[in-house]
Amino acid sequence: MEAILLQILNGLDKGSAYALIALGLTLIFGTLGVVNFAHGALFMIGAFCAVMLSRIMNYSRVIIDESRTDFLGNPLKVEVPYLHDWFGPEIGQTMIEWSVPLAIIFSIPVMWVVGYVMERGLIRHFYKRPHADQILVTFGLAIVLQEIVKHFFGANPIPTPAPPAFAGSFDVGALIGFDPNVIIYPYWRLIYFAFAALIIGAVFAFLQFTTFGLVVRAGMNDRETVGLLGIDIDKRFTTMFAIAACVAGLAGVMYAPINAPNYHMGMDFLVLSFVVVVVGGMGSLGGAVLAGFLLGVLESIASMSQVIEYLPGINQIVIYLVAIIILLTRPRGLMGRKGVMEE
Amino acid sequence: MSDSKLVIGRRGLLKGGVAVGAVGLAAPTFFNSPARADNHSGYLNAPQGGSVTLGFNVPQSGPYADEGADELRAYKLAVKHLNGEGDGGMMNTFSSKALKGNGILGKKVEYVTGDTQTKSDAARASAKSMIEKDGAIMITGGSSSGVAVAVQALCQETGIMFMAGLTHSNDTTGKDRKANGFRHFFNSYMSGAALAPVLAANYGTDRKAYHLTADYNWGYTTEEAVTQATEAVGWETVNAVKTPLTQTDFSSYIAPVLQSDADVLVLNHYGGNMVNSLTNAVQFGLRDKLVNNKNFEIVVPLYSRLMAKGAGANVKGIFGSTNWHWSLQDEGSKAFVKSFGTEYGFPPSQAAHTTYVQTMLYADACERAGTFNPCGVVEALEGFFFSGLGNGPTIYRKEDHQCFKDVLVVKGKENPESEFDLLEVVEVTPMSKVWYSPDHPQMGGEAATLGECNTGA
Numbered sequence: 119m120e121a122i123l124l125q126i127l128n129g130l131d132k133g134s135a136y137a138l139i140a141l142g143l144t145l146i147f148g149t150l151g152v153v154n155f156a157h158g159a160l161f162m163i164g165a166f167c168a169v170m171l172s173r174i175m176n177y178s179r180v181i182i183d184e185s186r187t188d189f190l191g192n193p194l195k196v197e198v199p200y201l202h203d204w205f206g207p208e209i210g211q212t213m214i215e216w217s218v219p220l221a222i223i224f225s226i227p228v229m230w231v232v233g234y235v236m237e238r239g240l241i242r243h244f245y246k247r248p249h250a251d252q253i254l255v256t257f258g259l260a261i262v263l264q265e266i267v268k269h270f271f272g273a274n275p276i277p278t279p280a281p282p283a284f285a286g287s288f289d290v291g292a293l294i295g296f297d298p299n300v301i302i303y304p305y306w307r308l309i310y311f312a313f314a315a316l317i318i319g320a321v322f323a324f325l326q327f328t329t330f331g332l333v334v335r336a337g338m339n340d341r342e343t344v345g346l347l348g349i350d351i352d353k354r355f356t357t358m359f360a361i362a363a364c365v366a367g368l369a370g371v372m373y374a375p376i377n378a379p380n381y382h383m384g385m386d387f388l389v390l391s392f393v394v395v396v397v398g399g400m401g402s403l404g405g406a407v408l409a410g411f412l413l414g415v416l417e418s419i420a421s422m423s424q425v426i427e428y429l430p431g432i433n434q435i436v437i438y439l440v441a442i443i444i445l446l447t448r449p450r451g452l453m454g455r456k457g458v459m460e461e
Numbered sequence: 462m463s464d465s466k467l468v469i470g471r472r473g474l475l476k477g478g479v480a481v482g483a484v485g486l487a488a489p490t491f492f493n494s495p496a497r498a499d500n501h502s503g504y505l506n507a508p509q510g511g512s513v514t515l516g517f518n519v520p521q522s523g524p525y526a527d528e529g530a531d532e533l534r535a536y537k538l539a540v541k542h543l544n545g546e547g548d549g550g551m552m553n554t555f556s557s558k559a560l561k562g563n564g565i566l567g568k569k570v571e572y573v574t575g576d577t578q579t580k581s582d583a584a585r586a587s588a589k590s591m592i593e594k595d596g597a598i599m600i601t602g603g604s605s606s607g608v609a610v611a612v613q614a615l616c617q618e619t620g621i622m623f624m625a626g627l628t629h630s631n632d633t634t635g636k637d638r639k640a641n642g643f644r645h646f647f648n649s650y651m652s653g654a655a656l657a658p659v660l661a662a663n664y665g666t667d668r669k670a671y672h673l674t675a676d677y678n679w680g681y682t683t684e685e686a687v688t689q690a691t692e693a694v695g696w697e698t699v700n701a702v703k704t705p706l707t708q709t710d711f712s713s714y715i716a717p718v719l720q721s722d723a724d725v726l727v728l729n730h731y732g733g734n735m736v737n738s739l740t741n742a743v744q745f746g747l748r749d750k751l752v753n754n755k756n757f758e759i760v761v762p763l764y765s766r767l768m769a770k771g772a773g774a775n776v777k778g779i780f781g782s783t784n785w786h787w788s789l790q791d792e793g794s795k796a797f798v799k800s801f802g803t804e805y806g807f808p809p810s811q812a813a814h815t816t817y818v819q820t821m822l823y824a825d826a827c828e829r830a831g832t833f834n835p836c837g838v839v840e841a842l843e844g845f846f847f848s849g850l851g852n853g854p855t856i857y858r859k860e861d862h863q864c865f866k867d868v869l870v871v872k873g874k875e876n877p878e879s880e881f882d883l884l885e886v887v888e889v890t891p892m893s894k895v896w897y898s899p900d901h902p903q904m905g906g907e908a909a910t911l912g913e914c915n916t917g918a
Contacts, residue, residue, distance in 0.1 A: 121720045128712050135710075189787060189798060189808045189881060273526035275736045277773030287746040302719065304744040307712070376744070377709055377737045378771050382524060386709045421713035423702050423721075433713075434676075434705045 120291065120300045125418040127290060131307045133414020134314030138369035139387055140394040140406035141318060142362035148338045148401040149355045152241055153249050155256040158384030158391065159263040160363045163232060164370025165379035166267055167225035168278050172217040175201055216281045218375055225367045233363025237356050260384065268381040275378035280306040284375075310372050317368060318407055321361070325403070334358055338401070393441050399454025409452055413437050504834045505620040505917025506596045513568040513833065515540070515820070516597030518588050518612060519626065521576040524733050525604040528767055528812045532602060532626055533574060534805055535813035539820035542800075543570045550800035554793040554849035555821060559828035566827055573597060579604060581611035588612045592621050598833050599624060601819050604812060606630030606679040613642035620917020622835050624819040627812040629731075629763050631682040634863035636905025640914040641835055643842055643862045645822065645855075646815045647895070649683040650903050652762045652782040653690030655868035655890035660780060664725065664758050666695030671723035673714055673738060675730050676703040683729040685903055687762050691727075699723045704734070711738040715745050724752040727760045735761060736771035743775040764871055766810050769883040776873030776883060783869050785814040785851050786886055793851040808881050818850045822857075836914040854892070860899035862911065868895050 139161055146154045178197035186194040201210035213220075240259060244252050279285075284305045291301030325331035337344045337351040344351045370379075377383070394413055398405030419425060420436035432439075444451065501507045508514070517536045520529035541547045545562035552560050564570050573595040575587025584603065591597040600616050601624040603609040609628035616623035617639040625633055625644040629652070634644045660668075670691055674680040680703070688698050699722055704714050715738070718726055726747060730738045742748075742759055750757040764781035787798045787808035797817065801809040809817070822842065830837035843859040855866035870888040877883050900907045 121717060124716045124720065125713060128716050132710060132712065186878070188879065190802045194878070268526065273524060274767055275733055275771035277740075277771060277775075279773065286749070287744075299750075302746060304746070306744065376741075378740060378773070380524070380733060380771075383709065386707065418713040418716075421717075423700055423717050426702060 120296060121422060121424070122419070123291075123296075124301050124303070125422055126415055127301070127303055128307075129415030129418035130411055131303075131311045131414070132418060133411035134311045135369060135373060135387070135410075136390060136394045136414055137407045137410025138314050138317060139366055139391040140398065140410050141321060141403060142365040142369075143391055143395050144398070144401060144403050144406040145321070145358055145362040145365070147395070148403065149334060149358045150237075150241070150245065152244065153252050153256070154241070155253050155388065156236065156260040156263065157256075157362075157366055158386075158388030159260040160229065160232065160366035160384070161370040161373070161387055162264060162267065162379070162381065162384030164225055164229060164367030165278075165374045165383060166271065166370075167228050167367060168218050168221040168371045168374035169271065169276050169379055171221040171224045172214070172278055175199070175214045175217050175220075179203070215279075218278060218280055218371065221371045221374075222368060225371045226364055229364045229367030230360045232367075233360035234356065236363070237359040241359070242352075242356075260388070264381045264384060271381065273381060275380040277378045278374040280309075280375035284309060306375050310376065313372050314369070317365060321365060322403065324361075330354065330357075390437065393437055397441050397444050397451055399451030402451065402453040405451055405453030412452075413440065416440055501833065503916065503918050504836075506592065506598045508568055508596075508598060508833060511569055512571045513565055514595055514597050515570060515572045515823075516575060516588065516591035516595065516600040516602075517572055517816075518575040518577055518584060518591065518600055518602035519816075520579045520604050520608075521574070523579045525579045528604045528627065528732075528765070528810065529577070529602075531767070531810045531813040532604065532816040535801065535809060535817040536572065536601070536820060538801060538804055539817045539824075540570045540572055543820070543824050547804070548796075548800050551793050551797045551817070551821060551850050554796050555825070556848045557825050557829070559825050560821070561828075565824045566831070566833070570824070575602075577603060577605075577608050577612075579608060581607050584608040584612050585615050588615055589619075592616075592619055597621065599823055601816065601823070602626040603628055606633055607677065609633050609644075610637045610678070613637070613639050617641045617912070617915055620835060620915040622823065622838055624823050626816045626819065627765075629683070630679040631686065631903050632678055632905070634861045635682070635901075635903065636909045638861050638863075638905075638909055638911050640839060640862075640911040643819070643822075643857060643864075645819050645864045647782075647784050647866070647868055648863065649679070649686040649762070650897055650901070651868050651895040652683065653686035653688075654895040654897075655782050655870050655888070656687065656760070656762060656780065657690035657694045657696075658890075658894075659870045659888050660691060660725075660760065661694040661696075663780070665755070668696045668725050668755070668758075669699045669723045669753065670696050670725045670727050670760075671699055671718050671721055672701035672727045672729055673711070673718075674701060674703050675706055675734050677706050679731065680729050682903065683762050684727075687727055687729065687760075689903070696725070704730070704738070706734065708734065709737055711741040712745070714738070715741050715747070718742075718747065719745065719750075722753070724755045725758045725760060727762065729762060731763055731765070732768060733771070735763075735768050739772045739775050739779070748778075764884060765812070766881065766883055767812070769873065770880065777875050779873045780887070781871055781873075781884075783871050783884065784811045786811065786869055786871060786884060787814075787881070788886065789851060789869075791851060791853065793849045797851060814851060821850065822847075835916050839914045853889075856892075858899065860911075861904065861909075865892050865896060867892055 143157045178199045180195050183194045183196045188194045287302040287304050290303050292298045394409045398409030421433045519532045542550045542552050573591050577584035588600045599622040603626045606628045609625045613623045623642040631649045674684040728738050747757050761781040764783045769776045826838045826841035830841040842857050845857045848854045852866040868890045869886050871884040872887045874885045
């Protein structure tokens with residue numbers, strides 16, 4: 119029982135990453151009608167915003183320590199971050215250690231610009247082209263973006279830890295009546311889950327309760343009519359693309375301490391996220407979130423050794439198996455709308 | 462089938478090696494073979510003119526690109542030294558003095574490079590292109606056992622020498638061994654044999670291990686090797702779970718470990734898998750847990766400095782094994798670190814070391830054989846005993862073309878002084894402790910054979 123509860127918790131956490139990426143994908147598809155294969159790259163760029171800010175905050179001056187030598191026997195060059203000079207070693211170090219939470223603020227304008235430039239500079243030229251063209255161009259863009267990141271940051275993962283205050287695990291089991299130390303879960307992953315829920319809630323609230331959101335939702339349903347009413351829907355859709363880029367970027371920033379960012383992390387999530395979107399139903403925001411959490415939980419449970427013992431290999435195929443079953447029984451996905459991608 | 466014991470000690474081996482070397486130099490058997498009649502003809506890509514081309518097949522893209530880049534740096538440095546440029550590096554400390562710094566057999570060494578992309582089919586295609594279009598006489602490289610096994614088989618088919626780079630699976634010189642292929646790097650069996658006594662000494666003999674294993678060739682052989690070696694010292698293996706190679710978040714595999722009775726987690730992962738699984742395991746607080754009244758421990762059988770860097774502080778205090786480390790203080794290692802560090806500004810990785818050594822060993826074998834003919838080179842390398850290349854006395858065993866040498870057991874350093882200072886050597890396991898019989902079950906048993914060397918003629 120404890121094992122299942124732990125895997126459900128884990129699945130919800132995994133699912134929150136899938137849901138955030140799939141939410142952005144669906145926003146873009148629902149508004150612009152573009153199948154954006156570069157969305158995983160936006161997630162990766164978000165994670166590298168955390169890496170970048172960490173490097174900026176670690177920017178150092180070099181002093182020579184004559185008492186120690188480097189690997190060649192020369193006097194050791196020691197780097198002293200400027201933040202240590204400006205704010206003192208303790209405060210300066212604390213600021214550096216909090217670079218990931220600070221990167222949330224740093225990443226929003228960066229991702230906004232990246233999203234805006236991507237949409238205006240490239241993707242808008244493909245609105246009226248077939249989906250196959252859109253897939254090819256966005257997939258190509260994703261490869262270009264990841265190679266750029268690799269050029270500057272290398273191919274190896276770059277450790278980007280969470281602040282020490284969030285190291286360690288929380289005893290979730292004790293909170294719900296189990297014995298101590300039976301169901302424990304890392305603090306940062308719990309924070310990720312809460313953060314994802316907050317972002318998802320904010321996006322839904324924005325679309326539901328603002329005039330901007332009302333227009334966008336109207337545009338998603340009937341773009342032509344909204345245009346005929348004299349509303350520049352394209353401008354709003356560009357903004358939605360930038361918002362989707364920010365959502366993916368924030369998902370990436372917060373993911374950086376969970377797994378050290380590397381240049382191909384976006385591709386690792388991309389295929390899964392598309393499966394999530396298809397299972398949830400193309401164009402359905404609620405479906406994307408629901409499917410994200412559902413598939414996260416199923417993947418986690420299928421990874422249990424007790425399950426693998428009876429169904430060897432199920433951990434590797436469960437998501438695709440569920441996708442096939444759902445598409446056979448509900449061809450439009452869990453919450454798909456009629457007419458979307460059916461022309 | 463039990464392991465054959467290495468009946469001679471290192472000193473004896475050294476004496477024997479010197480004797481064999483002396484006899485070999487005095488009357489190399491190859492000099493009497495038919496290929497001797499024409500040293501630069503009668504085999505594929507026999508070099509014409511004043512140069513000879515080597516093919517460096519490394520991952521230049523994909524997740525192992527950084528490791529590939531380090532391998533390529535080492536290859537370029539080796540070429541420089543072979544051609545008499547630079548400070549000579551380990552040529553000065555190498556026990557064989559056949560190399561003169563005038564290329565190989567008087568021919569200037571040139572090279573071409575290929576990108577394996579860490580994919581077997583891409584690696585074979587790039588090796589094929591270097592052999593057919595560029596006339597490469599030898600192919601070397603790789604940062605993956607799957608790639609090494611695939612390219613080795615191609616080289617065997619075409620009649621080209623293959624000097625493996627970083628490949629740790631038993632199969633490369635086990636069930637998939639080939640006459641034209643040689644491996645300097647150590648293997649899974651050796652990791653298990655070297656690690657188990659150190660683990661027993663540090664963590665006790667009453668331990669329950671839970672294995673997470675990358676679901677591919679290298680993962681299987683490493684799990685088998687470590688399981689057998691640790692069970693031999695009294696440990697119990699409570700579970701062994703395969704994880705997809707494409708897995709990035711290992712939390713769903715780590716969580717069940719918490720619920721098991723295990724008090725040790727063995728991560729048979731390499732590269733990005735290792736970085737992520739170790740990071741996840743530390744996040745879940747495994748190292749802070751007390752199970753069966755013992756501190757929970759994590760073991761990483763194959764360490765790489767480049768990967769340790771990716772895992773950051775999570776490697777602290779965690780045992781593993783490695784083929785070579787830049788902090789070694791023997792003359793060969795010091796010469797190589799100085800040469801590489803001066804050229805590139807940072808110390809070499811184990812991948813760089815093994816590829817540099819393989820290039821030197823190949824060139825030396827050509828010099829001693831007096832030809833580039835693969836069958837001559839094979840004969841010169843088989844049973845070749847040498848030292849001065851950073852791993853102490855080393856022998857290229859004739860039966861499987863595997864190098865036998867001391868194995869390093871390392872631990873993540875608690876207080877690193879630099880970004881390169883991540884691992885510390887805690888034990889140098891002597892060659893005799895990692896020796897096994899060529900027909901060991903983990904190596905393919907009696908069915909595994911080298912076959913005949915192929916000249917491609």
